[in-house]
Amino acid sequence: MLSPRLNMIKKAIVPGESIADIGTDHALLLQDLALEGQEEKTLIGTDLNSEPLKKAQEHLKEKGLENRVQLRQGDGLNPLAPAEVQGVVIAGLGGLEIKRIFEESKEKAKTFETFYLLPHQQAAQLREYIFDNGFTLFAEDLAKEKDHFYFLLIGKPGQEKREWTQTELELGPLLLEKKHPMLPPFIKKRMKDFQRILKKIEKTGDSPCQQMLVLEQKIEEYGEVLEWLLK
Ligand SMILES: C[S@@+](CC[C@H](N)C(=O)[O-])C[C@H]1O[C@@H](n2cnc3c(N)ncnc32)[C@H](O)[C@@H]1O
Numbered sequence: 116m117l118s119p120r121l122n123m124i125k126k127a128i129v130p131g132e133s134i135a136d137i138g139t140d141h142a143l144l145l146q147d148l149a150l151e152g153q154e155e156k157t158l159i160g161t162d163l164n165s166e167p168l169k170k171a172q173e174h175l176k177e178k179g180l181e182n183r184v185q186l187r188q189g190d191g192l193n194p195l196a197p198a199e200v201q202g203v204v205i206a207g208l209g210g211l212e213i214k215r216i217f218e219e220s221k222e223k224a225k226t227f228e229t230f231y232l233l234p235h236q237q238a239a240q241l242r243e244y245i246f247d248n249g250f251t252l253f254a255e256d257l258a259k260e261k262d263h264f265y266f267l268l269i270g271k272p273g274q275e276k277r278e279w280t281q282t283e284l285e286l287g288p289l290l291l292e293k294k295h296p297m298l299p300p301f302i303k304k305r306m307k308d309f310q311r312i313l314k315k316i317e318k319t320g321d322s323p324c325q326q327m328l329v330l331e332q333k334i335e336e337y338g339e340v341l342e343w344l345l346k
Pocket of ligand 1: 121137138139140141161162163164167189190191205206207208216
C-alpha cells in the first residue's frame, strides 16, 4: 500500500500516461503504477545516486517488474530525452532543489506535458518559480502523512498571466479556490508554529523586532483565511 503522500500523486496521474519519476529512490510509485497499469505505458525511474537504484532494481525484481520499469542514473531531467514521457514526477526533494532542476533543463522541461511536483518543503518558492517561468499550475492537492503536510503541484508548460499574493503562494491558490478540506488543519498548524517562534523571541526580552511584526501579521492573515474557509 502506498503512503498517503505517494497515493495522492498516483491518484492525480492520468491513466495510461507515460511517466518518469525523478529521484525515484525505492521506485514504490512506479511499482504501483506498473502493477495497476493495463496499458504498456513507458515507466522510467531516475536517481542521482546508484545505491537507491540498486535497491529499486531489487524491489522490482522481487515483483517480476524489472523489464517493465527502466532505471537510469543522473541529475534531474538529464537522464530523459526531450518529450520521452508525458508526465514527470518529482517528489521528496526540497522546492529549491526542484527549482534548480527546472532551471538547468528549462527548454527540455517544456517538452513534457504534465509535472507532478511534491516538494517536502519550500512549496511557496516553487509555486512562484512555476508562475514566473513559463509554466501554469492547473491543479493542486494537499495530504497529511504522520505530522507533516505535503502539497502536490500539478503544472504544465504555458505562461499564465496572473498575480499571486504571498499568502496564495504559501497556501496554494487552487487549494484556496476549492476550499480544500486539509487547508484548515494546515493553517492551524502553521499558526501554532508562528506563535511558538513569536514566544521564543519574546522570551529573549529584546525590543520588538522586524521578525516579530512579520509573524504577528502572518498570524492575523492566516486567521482571516481560516475564518473565511470555515464560513
Ligand atoms: C527522499 S527521497 C524521495 C523518494 C521518492 N521520490 C518519494 O517521494 O518517496 C529523494 C531521492 O532523490 C534522489 N535525488 C536527490 N537529488 C536528486 C537529483 N538532483 N536528481 C535525481 N535524484 C535526486 C536521492 O538520491 C533520493 O533517492
